[in-house]
Amino acid sequence: MTPIHEPLSEEAAARLVHVAALTKSAVVIRGGGTRSLHATPEGTDVLSARGLNGIVAYNPAEMTMTARAGTPLETVEAALAEKRQMLAFEPNDLRAALGTSGIPTIGGVFATNASGPRRFVAGAARDSLLGVRFVNGRGEVVKAGGRVMKNVTGLDLAKLLAGSHGSLALLTEVTFRLLPVPETAATIVVSNLNDAEAAAAMATAMSMSVEVSGAAHLPESVRGRFVGGALPDGAATVLRLEGLAASVAVRAEKLGAAMARFGAVSQIEAETTRRLWREIRDAAPYADGTPRPLWRVSVAPIAGQQLVAALRLETGVDAFYDWQGGLVWLRMESDPEAALLRRYIKAVGGGHTTLLRARPEVLAATETVQPQSDAVAALSARVKASFDPNALFVSRMVG
Amino acid sequence: MQTNFTAEQLADPHVATSEKILRKCVHCGFCTATCPTYVTLGNELDSPRGRIYLIKDMLENGRPADAEVVTHIDRCLSCLACTTTCPSGVDYMHLIDHARMHIEETYRRPFWNRLTRNVLAAVLPYPGRFRLALKAAALGRPFAGLLKRFKPLEPFGAMLDLAPRRLPKPSDSAKPGTHPAAGPRRGRVAILSGCAQPVLKPEINAATIRLLTRLGVEVVAPEGEVCCGSLVHHMGREAQALEAARRNVDVWLDEIERGGLDAIIITASGCGTTIKDYGFMLRLDLAYAGKAARVSALAKDVTEYLATLDLPQQEARGLTVAYHSACSMQHGQKITLAPKTLLKKAGFVVRDPAEGHLCCGSAGTYNILQPEISGKLKARKVKNIEATKPDLIATGNIGCITQIATGTQIPILHTVELLDWAYGGTKPAVLS
Amino acid sequence: MDQIGFLEPRPAVLSRRREIVADLLDLLPEGCLVHQPRELVPFETDAFVSYRRLPLAVALPETTQQVAAVLKYCNRYGVPVVPRGAGTSLSGGAIPQEDAVVIGLSKMSRILEVDYANRTATVQAGVTNLNISDAVSADGYFYAPDPSSQLACTIGGNIGMNSGGAHCLKYGVTTNNLLGVKLVLVDGTIVDLGGKALDAGGLDLLGVVCGGEGQLGIVTEAIVRLIAKPEGARPVLFGFDNSEEAGACVTDIIGAGIIPVAIEFMDKPAIGICEAFAGAGYPMDVEALLIVEVEGSEAEMDAMLASIIEIAHRHGVKVVKESQSATEAALIWKGRKSAFGATGRIxxxxxxxxxxxxxxxxxxxxxxxxxxxxxxxxxxxxxxxxxxxxxxxxxxxxxxxxxxxxxxxxxxxxxxxxxxAGGCLTGEHGVGIEKRDLMRHQYTDIDLAQQMAVRAAFDPQWLLNPSKVFPLEGRPAA
Missing domain, CATH: 3.30.70.2740 (Alpha-Beta Plaits)
Structure with a gap:
């Protein structure tokens, strides 16, 4: 059994890391443990943030919240819902897709930069993160950023911590900005477009003054697995609108009219819209209880379908698109085909991919993230060393 | 901005004025963005802020001008885009004028540069000499390429390029005399005959006189008037410029005594900017300060005056005009809407080319003295104008007309020529 | 009171001045190195004119390769480097020092690519902020961050300072609108960070380079996000009898879950200054003014404005004035954005x-x-x-x-x-030289040590903009 340390305070966490630094013992930082299937390496302790629990400050009028890193995401979201506020970036819940259990934490959300459909217009988790407190690899408690919306005082370390997957430091507290929950939402569905047509339709939608807040394409192979099969037959290209009811109605009409030249247009009301985008966010079609390889690929929006089209000629893949095509959820039939995938990502202009799921032995043997250029890798290594000079914090999720 | 002048330095009224101007600059850098030379060269030394700093440093240290400072001051077009942009109200025009005087007083230019400038100052302001020079240019044109190969002689090559191939006949409009109003008289104005313009495009003033008299305005071309002095003023030759200014002030004041003047009409906005500045230029001359201020107050661009006459809306003519606002018009005199409103009323479709704030590179003698930068600006201007797909181009300054005409096939006219045509005059020759 | 200090010039650099200039002349094309003492004077400061230092030379490279060559040279010989965009910093971010070579990006001012399908523009670092929006405006797009100096300031400078602006309330600041950069590291290595894909993977180096104040490398190109222009936008003026009511009104608008595109505040002196320059029609008989801009369809703007006006009335608003035309709206913003410069009049x-x-x-x-x-x-x-x-x-x-x-x-x-009060020293102008010695008021020594360690990971010799951001005492030995 891997020893798990669950400090109950920031000071205790700092002491633990301090001791680890003295003994040069590696640790794996973990929040809810719901976002990664990687096994903890032999001889490594787990340092869990779960004991650092609780909302520290919530100022609805200022639209900011400060919470300890181990606070369950659902606690945060429940508190926000009471004041009709939300996290702009729609953090996803990967438990069903990965088959993990546990409770997602707010620290884990930021440490993995977990961002959902609204990310391509409203920014990622990193864009909402205003300030952090963390324990670095020297066992020091450091704060960076603050609690105000605009802050350029010193280096933006919060950005570095966001998405660092526990490779730099243990987040102990996060302060983030919030948005009001839109009064209502609706989804325009354009049916029966192939992937290339969908890319064109989504680009057109994004060029319009209608503030689309979600643009996804669900090919026929996955369409039936959303909202209990309630979407119209054929591939569904879905465009979300949010805001004041009167405004959404006007924009829906305008958008629907423009989309009619691409295909049959229908509209989904608020309740189903919320469910649909939650399922897109969580890659619901691939919550299939299998260990078939699941990749999350980020490329330029119009390159998404080019990538999939190229892959289809060589291997069995199933895919659907979010972020106007710039996020591809890709399920391979059998092998992860990492080399093939990377070659084609390069061919369509570059991007990034993460292998989220595969059989344990495959996962252990595959490089799960995109390799970087030598210069960037060397620089990243120096940056890591500036937080964690003894390389205590082990993570396989960053390059 | 902080300044460092001694009380002794400030006793010089020119320095005192410049100090006040410098104090207003907050060094925000907005001016760099709309400066044609900065946009072209990408060096802050060739921007208003850079030049202000160079001038400040030179004046504070009471230093004679040197080659570096002169290079960057010379590159300034005096387009005054910076003064339109400047939120702090820095009077860059009078600062750079002072710097040019200082250069003229304290710096000995290299031989060829001196020669070029002497030739320009001795020829351009005098229509007779200018006409002769242009005739000679026709003979010299084959040597333009040769001249341009030797850097110090490049300006002469540029002159030959700019000289028109055919010279119009001298027009009666340039001769002194009174042109009575047709019908009841509603006003009386003097018209500036000018120096280079009557030689290059006499039809501009002819059209102005026709239009104004038809509209009931008596137009006088007074005897004894000389070049407005703008040309030598921008070379820093202040004594020569002030002499011209005094002479014209006398001429116009005589005319006021004789029959009264509602305005002094100027059809070249470059001249207009200078004449409107006579009051400032002669402020230290006790005998002339008041008179010059009176003249400056009467000086009006022809479109500025026409805008007060409330011309009727004419039928659409089916012609699209790209309106090029001369720098002296939009930045120097801040006349931006009147010419376009008049053209629209006259029945033309008016287009504003992109980057309208940027100079065409003409700028007085700039296209001769700085042919390289001028050429780049001309190409950029022509590209922006042509992008509007116009049938013709209208502007209010002879310099721009000459400059732009050498870069495009689209006919370019003075605004007043189109207005004359639209309100009962003859169709401009280039359009027939 | 003590003046803010700069680092002591390195004697080894000063004594080699002539060779350095000669070498740089070899590395750069003609007209791309300023080195005559008199010509260096205009580069001695930026828009923070209280402090001035003459640089050793000013390099104005035309390509990324030239930037790399100069950096490589300076790194090899231990010559400090101060990057400069348009020199509009209000915190002295571009003020040089006696032993430094300024690298100015003003000659690199081309828009390289506009890609509407992916909604990105790729530009050189010396392109001005407004040039980007101007280039795409006719096609219905804009680049969102709009610092008041947007007419003149460069995108490279914006990245260095993570600049904000009036419309950031809705659209975020530079870091939220920046997708990638070409960065020249201090040793001359050229790296690409980020790109048109939203997730780059690895550590978010782009996130720390943005706002790095020129200490982490020199950005020569950027990929920025374009946004479709809203259907309409309407700035509305709200005049109050006192500043506190105006301030409380702002808090209540946001607290009610209404996020306009911009809420700007001016007090009486500022109103007078801006009106004198722009003639925007600001009410002159009020103590405080809010410019609230809403955007979207007419219906949307009307609905949002109705709620805002109701809140304003609760705070005793005296004047409510909507802009009646695009020209009027432009004047309202021209006045606001020229506020700092216009202050120079008085x-x-x-x-x-x-x-x-x-x-x-x-x-x-x-x-x-x-x-x-x-x-x-x-x-x-x-x-x-x-x-x-x-x-x-x-x-x-x-x-x-x-x-x-x-x-x-x-x-x-x-x-x-x-x-x-729970805030910070600088929201968008950067620490620069101006706020450097106040950093300890906001951060502990440990906080600063961590930031400096990251800085050193990029620039081990502390050559890049070395007198800025971090207090001179307590720095790690280079």
């Missing part, structure tokens, strides 16, 4: 940039007035109220050294007040 000024939590606006406004009064100075307030980013302009006479010292001291007190 006095010298230094501009503060502290940000405070919204609930503290009124408290800090009051405190600012008290501090300035204590020093016997005047203040004009004009700022981005919606995100609590305050810009008190402290007015003084630069030709009076005592007055200047008082202004600086008042500024320091105001910034400390902002930090003590």
């Amino acid at each position: 006095a010298d000024y230094i501009c503060m940039d502290g940000t405070v939590p919204l609930g503290q606006l009124s408290h800090v406004l009051r405190g600012t007035a008290e501090i300035v009064a204590k020093y016997g100075l005047r203040v004009a307030n004009v700022f981005h109220a919606g995100d609590g980013n305050m810009h008190p302009l402290i007015l003084f006479n630069a030709n009076d050294p005592e007055d200047a010292a008082r202004a600086e001291a008042a500024g320091n007190d105001i910034l400390k007040l902002c930090v003590d």
Whole structure:
């Protein structure tokens, strides 16, 4: 059994890391443990943030919240819902897709930069993160950023911590900005477009003054697995609108009219819209209880379908698109085909991919993230060393 | 901005004025963005802020001008885009004028540069000499390429390029005399005959006189008037410029005594900017300060005056005009809407080319003295104008007309020529 | 009062001045190196004119390769480098030092690619902020961050300072609109960070380079996000009898879940200054003015405005004035965006940039007035109220050294007040030289040590913009 340390305070966490630094013992930082299937390496302790629990400050009028890193995401979201506020970036819940259990934490959300459909217009988790407190690899408690919306005082370390997957430091507290929950939402569905047509339709939608807040394409192979099969037959290209009811109605009409030249247009009301985008966010079609390889690929929006089209000629893949095509959820039939995938990502202009799921032995043997250029890798290594000079914090999720 | 002048330095009224101007600059850098030379060269030394700093440093240290400072001051077009942009109200025009005087007083230019400038100052302001020079240019044109190969002689090559191939006949409009109003008289104005313009495009003033008299305005071309002095003023030759200014002030004041003047009409906005500045230029001359201020107050661009006459809306003519606002018009005199409103009323479709704030590179003698930068600006201007797909181009300054005409096939006219045509005059020759 | 110090020039560099200039002349094309002493003077400061230092030389490269060549050279010989965009920094970010080579990006001012399908523009670092929006405006797009100096400031400088602007309330600041950069590291290595794909993987180096104040490398190209222009936009003026009601109104608008595109605040002195320049029709008989801009369809703007007007009435709003035309709207913004420069008409000024939590606006406004009064100075307030980013302009006479010292001291007190109210020293202008020695008021030694360690990971010898951001004492040995 891997020893798990669950400090109950920031000071205790700092002491633990301090001791680890003295003994040069590696640790794996973990929040809810719901976002990664990687096994903890032999001889490594787990340092869990779960004991650092609780909302520290919530100022609805200022639209900011400060919470300890181990606070369950659902606690945060429940508190926000009471004041009709939300996290702009729609953090996803990967438990069903990965088959993990546990409770997602707010620290884990930021440490993995977990961002959902609204990310391509409203920014990622990193864009909402205003300030952090963390324990670095020297066992020091450091704060960076603050609690105000605009802050350029010193280096933006919060950005570095966001998405660092526990490779730099243990987040102990996060302060983030919030948005009001839109009064209502609706989804325009354009049916029966192939992937290339969908890319064109989504680009057109994004060029319009209608503030689309979600643009996804669900090919026929996955369409039936959303909202209990309630979407119209054929591939569904879905465009979300949010805001004041009167405004959404006007924009829906305008958008629907423009989309009619691409295909049959229908509209989904608020309740189903919320469910649909939650399922897109969580890659619901691939919550299939299998260990078939699941990749999350980020490329330029119009390159998404080019990538999939190229892959289809060589291997069995199933895919659907979010972020106007710039996020591809890709399920391979059998092998992860990492080399093939990377070659084609390069061919369509570059991007990034993460292998989220595969059989344990495959996962252990595959490089799960995109390799970087030598210069960037060397620089990243120096940056890591500036937080964690003894390389205590082990993570396989960053390059 | 902080300044460092001694009380002794400030006793010089020119320095005192410049100090006040410098104090207003907050060094925000907005001016760099709309400066044609900065946009072209990408060096802050060739921007208003850079030049202000160079001038400040030179004046504070009471230093004679040197080659570096002169290079960057010379590159300034005096387009005054910076003064339109400047939120702090820095009077860059009078600062750079002072710097040019200082250069003229304290710096000995290299031989060829001196020669070029002497030739320009001795020829351009005098229509007779200018006409002769242009005739000679026709003979010299084959040597333009040769001249341009030797850097110090490049300006002469540029002159030959700019000289028109055919010279119009001298027009009666340039001769002194009174042109009575047709019908009841509603006003009386003097018209500036000018120096280079009557030689290059006499039809501009002819059209102005026709239009104004038809509209009931008596137009006088007074005897004894000389070049407005703008040309030598921008070379820093202040004594020569002030002499011209005094002479014209006398001429116009005589005319006021004789029959009264509602305005002094100027059809070249470059001249207009200078004449409107006579009051400032002669402020230290006790005998002339008041008179010059009176003249400056009467000086009006022809479109500025026409805008007060409330011309009727004419039928659409089916012609699209790209309106090029001369720098002296939009930045120097801040006349931006009147010419376009008049053209629209006259029945033309008016287009504003992109980057309208940027100079065409003409700028007085700039296209001769700085042919390289001028050429780049001309190409950029022509590209922006042509992008509007116009049938013709209208502007209010002879310099721009000459400059732009050498870069495009689209006919370019003075605004007043189109207005004359639209309100009962003859169709401009280039359009027939 | 003590002047803010710069690092002592390195004698080994100063003594090699002539060779360095000769070598740089070899590395750069003709006309791309400024080195004559007289020509260096205009580069001695930026828009923070209180401090000035002559550089050793100014390189104006035309390509990324030339930037790399100069950096490689300077790194090899231990020559400090100060990057410069348009030199519009209000915190002295581009002020050089005697032993430094300035690398100016002003000749690299081309828009390289506009990609509407992916909604990106790829530009050289010397392109001005406004040039980007101008280039795509006819096609219905814009680049969102809009610092007041957007006419002149460069995208490279915006990245260096993570610049904000009035419309950031809705669209975020530079870091939220930046997808990638081409960065030249201090040793001359050229790297690409980010790109058109949203997730780059690995550590978010782009996130720390943005706002790195030129200490982490020199950005030569950027990929920025374009946004489709809204259907319509309408700035509305709200005049109040006192600043505190105006401040409280802002807090209530945001608290009600309404996020306009911009909420700008001006007090009476600022209104007078801006009106004198722009003639925008600001009401002159009020003590405080809010410019609230809403956007979207007519229906949407009407609905949002109705709620805002209702809130404003609860705070005793005296004047509500909607812009009636595009020209009028443009004038309203022209006046606001020229506020700092226009202040030059009446006095010298230094501009503060502290940000405070919204609930503290009124408290800090009051405190600012008290501090300035204590020093016997005047203040004009004009700022981005919606995100609590305050810009008190402290007015003084630069030709009076005592007055200047008082202004600086008042500024320091105001910034400390902002930090003590839960805010920060700078919201969008950057630390630069101006706020460097106040950093310890906001951060502990450990906090700063961590930031400096990251800085050193990029620039081990501390050659890039070395006198800025971090207090000179307590730096790690280079």
